Amino acid sequence: MTNSLLVVTPQPSFGAHIRQSLEESNSTRVEIVSDGVAALYKLETQKFTHALLDTDIKSGTVLDLGLALREKEPDLRLIIISPHQSMPRYDELRPWSFLGKPFFVPDLLRVLDDNLSPPDSLSRAKKLRTEEAEREDEKETHIWLEDINKAAQHLTRLTLESSAQATLIIRDKKMWAY
Numbered sequence: 001m002t003n004s005l006l007v008v009t010p011q012p013s014f015g016a017h018i019r020q021s022l023e024e025s026n027s028t029r030v031e032i033v034s035d036g037v038a039a040l041y042k043l044e045t046q047k048f049t050h051a052l053l054d055t056d057i058k059s060g061t062v063l064d065l066g067l068a069l070r071e072k073e074p075d076l077r078l079i080i081i082s083p084h085q086s087m088p089r090y091d092e093l094r095p096w097s098f099l100g101k102p103f104f105v106p107d108l109l110r111v112l113d114d115n116l117s118p119p120d121s122l123s124r125a126k127k128l129r130t131e132e133a134e135r136e137d138e139k140e141t142h143i144w145l146e147d148i149n150k151a152a153q154h155l156t157r158l159t160l161e162s163s164a165q166a167t168l169i170i171r172d173k174k175m176w177a178y
Helices: 012-025 036-045 062-072 105-113 124-146 148-161
Strands: 003-008 028-033 050-054 077-082 096-100 169-171 174-177
Touching: 003 012, 003 036, 003 105, 012 028, 012 105, 028 036, 036 062, 050 062, 062 077, 077 105, 096 105, 124 148
Parallel strands: 003 028, 003 050, 050 077, 077 096
Antiparallel strands: 169 174
């Protein structure tokens, strides 16, 4: 699936840099706007998978703009870019991703390609299928936890695949498998 990115930033050169980087490295369509009004207009006329919100925008707050964008497009994935290295608090916008400014293009690509967590607005049927798949994964996980020999084999595999020197499972405050 091709990503489409709406970049909201007051700095045209910053937006142009993002566009150039993404068009060179993967198939992402990038639209750049300078304020919230233009962002809402673009969202009405085009479909986007992601919106990148620069905290330097002057017209309104990032929180208000993010809420307005989500109201129009509930599945829109938000990426907040801030020059402050501490993560801002936008709990009402969950889920969203954060990139500190300046950032490396591979970090942006990772965020754009990160489809591990589905958006909150998935339909009920999709949520049920996702929950069912998670339950199946839990069952598979619990199978090896039921047998101490299988757990020990699993821990051995984890030790070999990682740089760990040892692994263990503690159950009821006692070492269960090593």
